[in-house]
Amino acid sequence: MALKQLPIVPSGDPGGLAESANAGVQRINRPVISDATKIDPIVILFCPDGAISLDESGFVISYKFCKGCGICAKESEGIVMVPEYTGPKGIF
Amino acid sequence: MTINVNSLPQVELFGQGNVGCKGCGAAIAGRQAMKVLGERTIITIPASCMATLGGSNTRSAWRVPFYHTLFECAPAVSSGIRAALEIQGIKDVNVVSWGGDAGSADIGFQSLTGAAERQENIIHVLYDNEMYMNTGGQTGSQTPIYAITSNGSLGKKVRKKNMLAIMEAHGIDYVASANIAYPEDLMAKFQKAAAKKGFSYIHILAPCHRGWGIKPEETIEVARKATECGLWELFEVDEGKRTRTYEPKLIPVADYFKAQGRFKNLTDEQIAEFQKFVDDYYGKGE
Amino acid sequence: MNKVLITGSEAAALGAKLAKIEVLSYYPITPAFPAMERLSKYIDDGELNCKFIRAESDHSALAAVLGGSLAGARSYTVTNSQGLLLMTEVVYHVAGLRQPIVMGVANRALSAPHSRFPEHGDVVSQSASGWIQLFCENNQDILDNTIQAFRIAEELRVPVMVNYEGYLQSHTLEEVFVPEQSKVDAFLPLKRQPALDINNPRGVNTVTSPDFYPYYKFNQNEAMLESLNLIPKVAAEYNQEFGANSCGLIECYQMEDAEHAIVAMGSIVGTARILVDNLRKEGRKIGLIKVKVWRPFPVKAILEALQNVSFVTVLDKNIVFGVGGALATDLKAAAYGRGEMVINGAILGLGGGKCGVEEINAAVMETESAGSDKNKSVWIGL
Numbered sequence: 001m002a003l004k005q006l007p008i009v010p011s012g013d014p015g016g017l018a019e020s021a022n023a024g025v026q027r028i029n030r031p032v033i034s035d036a037t038k039i040d041p042i043v044i045l046f047c048p049d050g051a052i053s054l055d056e057s058g059f060v061i062s063y064k065f066c067k068g069c070g071i072c073a074k075e076s077e078g079i080v081m082v083p084e085y086t087g088p089k090g091i092f
Numbered sequence: 093m094t095i096n097v098n099s100l101p102q103v104e105l106f107g108q109g110n111v112g113c114k115g116c117g118a119a120i121a122g123r124q125a126m127k128v129l130g131e132r133t134i135i136t137i138p139a140s141c142m143a144t145l146g147g148s149n150t151r152s153a154w155r156v157p158f159y160h161t162l163f164e165c166a167p168a169v170s171s172g173i174r175a176a177l178e179i180q181g182i183k184d185v186n187v188v189s190w191g192g193d194a195g196s197a198d199i200g201f202q203s204l205t206g207a208a209e210r211q212e213n214i215i216h217v218l219y220d221n222e223m224y225m226n227t228g229g230q231t232g233s234q235t236p237i238y239a240i241t242s243n244g245s246l247g248k249k250v251r252k253k254n255m256l257a258i259m260e261a262h263g264i265d266y267v268a269s270a271n272i273a274y275p276e277d278l279m280a281k282f283q284k285a286a287a288k289k290g291f292s293y294i295h296i297l298a299p300c301h302r303g304w305g306i307k308p309e310e311t312i313e314v315a316r317k318a319t320e321c322g323l324w325e326l327f328e329v330d331e332g333k334r335t336r337t338y339e340p341k342l343i344p345v346a347d348y349f350k351a352q353g354r355f356k357n358l359t360d361e362q363i364a365e366f367q368k369f370v371d372d373y374y375g376k377g378e
Numbered sequence: 379m380n381k382v383l384i385t386g387s388e389a390a391a392l393g394a395k396l397a398k399i400e401v402l403s404y405y406p407i408t409p410a411f412p413a414m415e416r417l418s419k420y421i422d423d424g425e426l427n428c429k430f431i432r433a434e435s436d437h438s439a440l441a442a443v444l445g446g447s448l449a450g451a452r453s454y455t456v457t458n459s460q461g462l463l464l465m466t467e468v469v470y471h472v473a474g475l476r477q478p479i480v481m482g483v484a485n486r487a488l489s490a491p492h493s494r495f496p497e498h499g500d501v502v503s504q505s506a507s508g509w510i511q512l513f514c515e516n517n518q519d520i521l522d523n524t525i526q527a528f529r530i531a532e533e534l535r536v537p538v539m540v541n542y543e544g545y546l547q548s549h550t551l552e553e554v555f556v557p558e559q560s561k562v563d564a565f566l567p568l569k570r571q572p573a574l575d576i577n578n579p580r581g582v583n584t585v586t587s588p589d590f591y592p593y594y595k596f597n598q599n600e601a602m603l604e605s606l607n608l609i610p611k612v613a614a615e616y617n618q619e620f621g622a623n624s625c626g627l628i629e630c631y632q633m634e635d636a637e638h639a640i641v642a643m644g645s646i647v648g649t650a651r652i653l654v655d656n657l658r659k660e661g662r663k664i665g666l667i668k669v670k671v672w673r674p675f676p677v678k679a680i681l682e683a684l685q686n687v688s689f690v691t692v693l694d695k696n697i698v699f700g701v702g703g704a705l706a707t708d709l710k711a712a713a714y715g716r717g718e719m720v721i722n723g724a725i726l727g728l729g730g731g732k733c734g735v736e737e738i739n740a741a742v743m744e745t746e747s748a749g750s751d752k753n754k755s756v757w758i759g760l
Contacts, residue, residue: 014154023109053102154579165437177576202438203434
């Protein structure tokens, strides 16, 4: 029997979910920065997924983590939600 | 203490890659708290959304030691962790138990009151979405009166149990309410709690859009309305001294209720009852 | 080695003290409480450097001890009967988390009806929990097994229950040889293995899918089975270091030429020795197997001991309703396919019922006359 290499105590690697995140599968709309000068930095703390951050280059949105909830666009100017899918709509 | 958003640590100790729903209020609360608590923190979370969204198989969304405990006993486990750290001479570690409303006020209440009475050097957080969301949104003691839940289609018949008053009655070092729509206030409270030698209790209003019948993007907005209408007062009781930490604008309570699907059956009379209660409480009554 | 006259409760507390436990929690219950009080006194008097968590329930007591263990401290608790049942959820959880916790259990009958007297029913309820279960014949066993339990638990990362009976052992004075502290320190080196390590963070007890869960359970079972190899080694080393006489998995008494064997665990073993001596004087070829390790069940060792035996009387101070005594059931399963050997169970001593030489003798006689109806247990003393 080929056994998986598992820790003795059932447990996970720190930050492991962040490394492999693919939050995009949940996304219907994505946040896009329309005017960075108008973004209220408080939205960094409103994001459930740590998907928006502020570094030397300015605000950065990570589409690896963003699930597209739209809180940032709702709570701040300078961010708009745009549809992930813009192709033709039909009957499924 | 004031918190400057721009000077907060960049490191994301929790949040990125969590497997919660989009717009999760619990995850927002966790992120805000961890910005203040920092990496010298051990967190125990009883059965709840917050426990399940934080780890999957051999991967954890946390970058601090995190333990998904049994439902009833996170504060007891945290007491043991604190004891083990003390015996090993490990200092400057925040030991936090972080329960939902069930894991704190209901099935978890016994171990919470026990640890509080013992004045354990831990912080207990109740992140409150006012129903049992991890099992689909059933009624619990923290569900407000009249709210419709997945097993209460007619709405709750009795009031929400006042956990803040109960915890204040323990005479613990620090008791505070908080709201994810007010991050600076929330984080300042975690800063105070972390500095206490005894037990701290922080009760965070953290809406669940699925249970509340709101849109994901409205999570913060509806949370804010709860405080601005006066129903979710932001205050602290710091070693017995009670202070309101934010003066609400006192918008009509109807603005809060009518935003949510769970209160769709609320009558105008019932809303007026709430409005009178709030007006009286804030000294604006007749 | 120092010789003292102490109760079983004191032997349990002394064992834990010699093991230098670091985190203790308990919720008072009869008849386990004297062991608890003694441990708290050790701490109060500065004889034991240990953090005590005054839990508000048995469930929280084991949860607190679990927290201590997860954060790297040697952790211990004591309970029995209803307390153990309230803990049950945590009992299984501790085993799944592979935490080397040692728990003394002052075995007591379960309610209802209410009883505060000795019986093994409480720990039988935990038979599938993944804890190693050691049974003690006398107060010396309680002390010896408690010290060995930490060694076994920490080497295999499997929790261990040390069972001794309420009142019959917990409140009864016996002479006990006490090992020297320095030698116990050498026997039990402290290797910290914190799962919750502030410098090496991990997410413990993550949601586990079917792709992983069975593997964890397989590993847990392997560790449990490995204890069947480890426990005799630990006992042998203990005997050598301390000049003790601690058995491994089982102890055989007068079994060399025995045709009829009594199999038993706990305090009744000591009484059964007297009966075996008496029957031997009458020319009966009868012997006794003392089961020290009940979980995991030492199938190989017991079957070897029963090689030339044609009839077995199993003494059970417990009843699994609709099935029979737990030990008898285990033995019958173990002996499946072993030809002509008859194994009959006797239920006695429930809720503190008498189980003296007379009752054990009745058990031997009545199991013999019950023939080979394997579905039947004889009830003694009704």
